[in-house]
Amino acid sequence: MTASAVLPQAIEPPVSLWADAWRRLARNKLAMVGLALIAVLLFVAVFGPWLTPYDFLSQNIDARNLAPSLAHPLGTDDLGRDVLSRVIYGARTATLVAIVVTVIAMVIGIVLGALAGYFGGWLDAAVMWLTDVTMSIPNLLLVVVINTSLKPRLANWMEAQYLETLNPIYRNSIWIDFILVFGSMALITWPPYARLVRAQVLSIRNRPYVTAARALGLPTWTILTRYIVPNAVGPLIVAVSAGLGTAMVLESAFSFLGVGVNPPMPSWGNMISDGLRVWQHYPHLLAAPAIVLGLATVAFSFLGDGLNDALNPRGTK
Amino acid sequence: MLRYVIRRLVLWVPTVLLVLLGVYALAFYGAGDPIKLIFLRAPGDVAYNPARIEAIREAAGLNQPFLVQFGNYVLNLVQGNFGNSLVSGRSVWRMISAAAPVSAQLGLLAILLTAVVAIPLGVLAALKQNTALDYAILGSALFLWAIPAYVAGPLLMVLLIVLLPDITVPYGWGGLFDVRIILPLLVLAFQPIALIIRQTRAAVIEVMTEDYVRTARAKGVPELAVALRHILRPVLTPVVTQLGLIMITIVNGAIFVELVFGLPGLGRLTVSALLNNDYPVILAITLIGSFLVMASNLLVDVVYPLLDPRATDARATK
């Protein structure tokens, strides 16, 4: 049965596949829950500074480890900082990390994957080999080693630049954290994107509509940009949605091991790792970041599954 | 098949060399001086004496140029010599061979547990698609997926200690048939289980719409037999191809699980080697890690045609 082929007898606005996918997605309750959570997350991440009831760094040494109350809805931590404010700021970190990691990984993946898929031959073999190599290095190892080796070097360089130019751009190390910690995470997360894009390109390259476009004499560039890329985007979106969640978890894992975001910058990972030490006495210190991280992960899972169903519908012929 | 396997194995050599070179270079140029690290880690007024440190470094062969060191390393490696730990001076091979069985047993058991638990649950969820049972299974899977091992581990353990004060605390390693393995095993298997439940469910839902399932029903095959004979078997194929992914999940999960539960396996060794920049150990572990991933990929590729007779058909190249 053709469920999607609508007979355009009546005058209806045209429905693109994107609109169609959105409609399918909108019917998926779980995906919508995920999307709503992600929207909240993004909102909080963007407007965090205006939302936090307290400065996330302000300490009150006489109000340490307070249980949740009206004044501090999620309590305070061991330095008397407001946990809610820190969780909100953690959303910033998480979002930024997720985006930075995913964007870098995606760019590497798309470029290498598309090249491999389009040109094939030795380039393809080389890229695929490289994905094998990368995937066969335990990722924690790679991140830690890169972190302990490259990061200090870049920090050195920036410090030197700062001392020479006194340009404040060079001063703040948080950027190095983000670029390097998460750049290195991107270095381990790109292979799936590359493989996906390659597979997409390979499969779309042989779709009849691409052959048709060639038969029409359309130039390669047009074929790439209007026929291949737009059709490869769907699975990529699904992968990216899953990747964003994975990146958040990775960030927290590395922060947990102490190679992630530096204190006092809050990240859910280092909050969890702090909370784990004292959770028997102050469970809220663990619960707050862990639940939020869990929610974010689940939200991306929901959305990813929903997108997968919406963008790659089965049974439509 | 043998030729195929050999060809793949030959490809491992440059892969492994590249991986080793990369890690070696990072460790060599980046992470600082392991000898100094040993000394400066000790609190208080230590015997910081440049001449002494230089002498120690020389004794460990760490004063040579990069390529010479790397070359020596590879040469030793070819002879089966993994070198000695910079920190303890013990043979890396001995350390690895003591740690690897623990991780291997735990990991294999986790894979087994995953298969035993996740595949039936995934099938069940798919067969009862969109029922409360389906939502419960899927929900639990997502829940397990969302809790990192380093949160689940301590929580479970301390809960156990608090709830059952009389029980032997699941800390440390007592072998495969020791009760202490249960908790780490569960925590290690959480994520693979979640992964495989979702994969299996999706695969079953896909297979259920296949024509041959309808054929089976049209033959009057009972539902259970349809599920077991006609749905499960084709589902296993895509699930088995996830072995590589499961392996990666388990290798990474093992680090946290071994840390949390005090298991003397490779994961724990990894962390301590990383923190000490003990690169003979780091390299050996990298070697094992990449070997595992490559081996599981190869295994999947070799097993695939055995599971799916269609794969023996023509594979079109260009």
Next chain:
Amino acid sequence: MSLAEPTTTLPGAPEPILSIRGLVKHFNVRLGAFGERGATVHALDGITFDVFEGETLSLVGESGCGKSTAGTTVLRLQTPTAGEILYGGRDLAKLSEKELRPLRADLQIVFQDPYSTLNPRMTVGEELAAPILHHGHATRKTVAKVVEQLLADVGLPARFASRYPHELSGGQRQRVVIARALGCRPRFIVCDEAISALDVSVQAQIINLLQDLQEKYGLTYLFIAHDLAVVRHISTRVAVMYLGRFAELAPSEDLFRMPLHPYTRALLSAVPEADPVVERSRKRQILEGDVPSPLDPPPGCRFHTRCPMAQEICRSAVPEWREVRPNHHVACHFAGPDPAPGLPS
């Protein structure tokens, strides 16, 4: 002018628009679970024919006989292994993709499955406009008008320009595909099973449309199909293919009235007729077995393994491609100008 009049395509007709000489297309594949064995698919094994201006030449045969490969290779959508494709004095087989591009407008193709030959992310209007703009048949300002005209040509209202393919029915999509091909102002169109995927009642619409357009624009068709009734209806000449080679090539009427190759006869005999009375009286010749694998085609005459009249010579010698009657070519050791006696026709 009646397209069906045989005189328009018989000798003395204008120069062929396209001449195919000894076209070969082999695919290399790897066999076995681990790709350990290499093998060659003999999709096309040396076919030679001309296509004349304004005619409809049909290629028929069973699946896997190479007819679709012939269609795409003739258009250089695939690179032939050997042979020449002469068009306008140039050998398409030797041109690069870049050199081909301007020629592609002349030579168009309509594929079987209208569901997958349209880019799902583009509206019909965008899809139609792309080749028009690229080949300079309109400017950005005037393109909408041209698109409208094309849609009208294929019997679709102008508002369809803003629709996406998935909103259309199969027949409508095939009309769009035809319109897209027309937008290039082609001389020659390969219809590769262009109606096979359509419903019976819609097939007739598309066949009629193709005929109307041929008349209106003087198009030449290479019509690839497996439905012999349709082929008979639409073709000027028909070529029967078997395992990568031509078995028979003749003017349509000639071929259906007097098939000379045993394979053609078997094929015709297998086609059911929508008339119970005819069916009951028909004597049917049923071929045994299947088409052999193109990976390992039989030596000699490719049909000998299933041929009811196969002799020793058929197993060893490749039958010559002979013109046994005017314009009627056949590749069979035993075919004469008249149907072999004793064979059901």
Next chain:
Amino acid sequence: MNAAPAHPVAAVPESAPARPPILSVDGLTVEIDGRYGAATIVDGISFHVAEGETLGVVGESGCGKSLSMMSLVGLLPNRIKVVGGSARFGGKDLIKASKRELRAIRGGEIGFVFQDPMTSLNPVMRIGEQLMEPLIYHRGMKRAEARKRAGDLLRLVGLPGAEARLDNYPHELSGGMRQRVMIAIGLACEPKLLIADEPTTALDVTIQAQIVDLVKSLKARLGMSVIWITHDLALLAGLVDRVMVLYAGTVAEDAPVDALYAEPLHPYTRGLLASIPKLTHEGDKAERLASIGGTPPEPGRRPKGCPFAPRCPARLAVCDDTMPPLLAAAGARPGHRVACHAVNGADRAIAAAEPAR
């Protein structure tokens, strides 16, 4: 004459309604849960199959021809449900039968052959295993016995090297051979009724001829009834006793085969027959094919009255809002029923409708 095996087709007798029906379907209605709510895809169809009869069911894609047959035996996907009607088969109403009863009937008393033998056979299971299943589950055979019988079945359907084939996987067989295996599975328990759902659509014309030939000879040997579902009117002509034409989930016309081809009554049937080019008829080749404008309606978007009305050249005003009933056509041959106001007269439709409502 040459050595080629030529099977003369036995003359089909005029359909003899004397034989009792083994399957009578009455008012079968099937709905699908679609994106815009439930849509009716089979709308109250009624028909019967007599013992030993071959019924051809013909229609275009989406007309509900497969779904109506699959709905009888509970082979529908979850979101498609039978919402009304009855189907009597061997003393039972299939629609009301329990899952267990249906399972006993499927593959036991009713055999199936599906369209695409490539996807309809389990790709990871040996042919023998698949063939033995109905024997084990319905006949309670031991494996060895079932295997022996499976070999016999393969020989019955003319598969060369029958026993050796039992250990083959489906992909190791050609399309025609696979379809023979499907037929063997369908016939394994010597069913009373074989439902063949477009069994030759995916096959080449020469193989189609083999399969048609095979089914015809098997039917003659085993004496079962056959429902042959197809979109190819030409194919049915020499194959079936009776033809039922479906359009948009309703029966447009139902007639003995000769009657239908000689005197099609429904405008749709007529249109269809006219739109098929003839292979042997030497007519005016330059003539345009007669064609039916438009496309069949989607389920859920069907018009209120006659579903064919929007495309119908003989449309009357009443067609737009009154569904024509399936009635024996006046003056036609016995057993010839048609659902058309123009043929039957609108007043007959109203008269027929009254007592029912």
Next chain:
Amino acid sequence: MAQIKGDRLAVTRRTALLMSATALGGMMAMGAGIRPAAAADQVLRVAHPVFDMDWSPLRGGGAHQRWTSLWWAAPMYFDADSKLHPYVFTTWEPSDDDKTWTFTIDEKAVFSDGSPITAADVKGSWELAAMPSTKNQRINQLLAGVVGYDAITGGSGTELEGVVASDDRTVVVTLTASDPIFFMRIANHLAPIVKASEARDDNGEEVTEWWAPDAGGVFSGPFKLVELDIDGGTLAFEPNENFFGPKPKLTRVEIRTVEDAVTATALIKSGEFDAHTELVTSTIIEDLGADFAAGPIIPTSQHFWMDPSKKPFDDPKVRQALILAVDRNGLIKASFPNGPHQKTDQILNSVPGVDEAFEPYPYDPEQAKQLLAESSYGGPERLPKLMMVGISSPANEAAAQFMAEQWRQNLGITAVEMKPQQDGYSGPDQANVQIFRDDVGTRVPDAVNYLWGSIYSGSSNAQNKLGGYKNDEIDALLVEASAKAADDPDRIALAQKAQRLFRDDYCFIPWYQQAMSRWAKTNVKGMEKNLDWQVFHPWNIELV
């Protein structure tokens, strides 16, 4: 055939499933049945925080070093009150110029195999500890002044010429310079007395794992190592029946590695362990009671050291501003609100000579702000990023974050980076580190030695953490003081003067003085440790 094959396959699969189910079920059942072994009398069970791969007593550092006194004898030792006790050596006599020392070995002193401890063993033990390959981290503190030390420690020799076994029971040590407190320097377990013939190979190098039970290890302490599983992280000790001192009360000591502090806490609470090697958590008092972590204050203190050779600390005003901007009462509250460690204002503590009149740095944000504005950097905006290292435990982290926040609030400094859980500072960015969290202390109860190891220009602290700090006045005072006898009041006065001078250089943020925690439950008696982290009377440990 295929049929049979198919059957067999099915059976195998079923069997495998069945087997695994049984295995899992069995484990569950075992889990239900198993109870902890009844706590046998006098078995001390210790949780150890790291998987130490190397338990050689000659390492001179590391967590395992905390248990050296269990199985090794030292020349002499201090108790918690800094009282010196004889052990292997019964007498120690300096020459008049304090350059030559003569030690006598207890005639009862024997190894666990019954063989006597000889002067050659002492000489060999020290030589071995001084050689680079043993990587002894603290040998400088013991033997730096001994003739021949530089050569052996630099890898160019295997013998200490300055140590002579004049007979089996007499060791004569010659120093390069006079040292009135040399005897104190060797009174610890940092380089205990081992059986040199067993520990050294023909080249004088250390035999790998000579101390392991399966290598037939011979010990000098009250216990001997009887079980060792390094990879599993477990060790067991039992009394050394040949021990020449008092008979140990414990029948067995078990050490097991439990890396995670939270887990270890839970295990101690549940009775699985009686003691811990070194348990650092921020909730230790709540978890295990004040008594668990209680202990005497030892002469070790933790501070944040500022490196004046690095920007921006090249400007003393910046240093002063940063110091004055930190509320140190808050600092101790943020890190050790409930003890056991205590706030300190100066370096010296718990040695004779703690300066009662020492003027603490005040908490004065206003002045701090002003100082920063007056500095060459003109304010917070142009300061380079501040980098702290040694932020390796929750308390360290809390303190560091507290200070960073104080600087942000009071001075407006935002760019502070701390290196978590990475104790060393040997990364390539070590050039950028300006603030080092680290301890200084003394192994001998002596103020001069304390300062000598922390602010004297030659000390590791001054060279590394204070960026080559050198105050000539301080150096002169300390040199002068070190020549005075241990009980000379001038010695203390000079030291106090030196410390006051150091205060005015504004180079450190004082933090806390360290308590030597018992890290044992209340039922463990005799766990008192000395400033050297050693249970000084291990034979007295008992469970009540």
